[in-house]
Amino acid sequence: MTTTVPDGSELFLSAHLDDPYPLYDRLRGGAPVYRVPGTDFHLVSSWELVTEAAARTAEFSSHLTAVLLRHPGAAPTAFDLDGGGHAVHVLATADDPSHAVHRKLVSSVLAGRIRELGPAVEDLVDRLWSQHVRDGRIDWAADMADRLPLAVVAAVVGVPGDDVPQLLEWAYDSTEMLGAVVDAQRLPRLVHSAALLAGYLHEQLRRTLGAGMPDGPPRTVLDALARACRTGTLTEEVAVLILVQLVGAGGESTAGLIASAARILATHRDIQHRLRTGPHLIPAFLDEVLRLESPFRGHYRHVTTDTVLGDVSLPAGSHLLLLWGAANRDPAIFPEPATVELNRPNIKSHTAFGRGLHFCVGSALAKLEARTAITALLDRSTDIALSAPPRWTPSILVRRHTALPLRIRTAE
16 A cells, blocks of 8 residues: 655644645545554544544554654654553543443533533633623634633533633643644643643542532532542542543643634635524534534554554554544545535534544533534624634644634624
């Protein structure tokens, strides 16, 4: 099998970090299972093979044992996260039966609160709008898309809302460390932020444990995890790692969705008009945004045994990066994949929230937040446009704006 991708470094070029889709097309057409030269990492890019790999959980473990890393001017390499096999894996990076236990604890809280969170999310959107829209301008990424999800995560987890700005910094530093594009001089700060986040959340867990067990079902994730610790279902270490994952990654997908939706509106006035005259189409629009701009470009899998995927031999101990963003633009599944099609027959078939057992536990909450923010943006404007070029987070893992300056015009 041949490929038009000359070497692994092309994956990290700034042009492809900002717009990965031409490269994804080349991978999918030439080598849908492509080994990054000099590493044991394979990029999986076709919808058929991404979904197949996600379903083969026995051979392709969700354990995050290593990630790709490339310092400027150096070749891609592996950054070990397994600690010689001693790493503890939780929730999204755990396999069953541990994954099922962790997921049930978190989803029980989300299921119980999703309906009542609607008014709270609306209040947060109103507050952020009032604070940050000035003279018809806002950096939608920094002032709405980043702040809203972490504020909601804080409420669901059960930590003080006043801590959200600090949590935002620690959370984004933690996920940056996994995004492969890291300056060697910056890596110590990212590791330090991850340690500070874990220490903060451990302190919050200890406080919850010390407060005693409340009556009735748990109201927050901290309550649920503390109860599991008391009964011996979880250790404190595992509970803290679950919290780290929820805070570290919980805001990423929603932030990516909220900003990408606004950017697509700002560059497609015809879609603005359709959604203003037909607001019932907003959920379909958000599914198309998820497909077009998957907030997580991909997730890793650990190969547990010698096997084959797409005619490519994979040795035990190697790694996959399942490229959701490439699969979601596979023309074999989504005709005219670069086009926003609100009446697409298989509009919910995208893999933006993962696939199978690890389908995102917070997907319904992410859609609620995005729907609320985008509805407000449309209701409070007559025209939305970019006031300056957007900027992207340099990462092969996440698809998130660092800046999205908007000009918002109203009828007044």
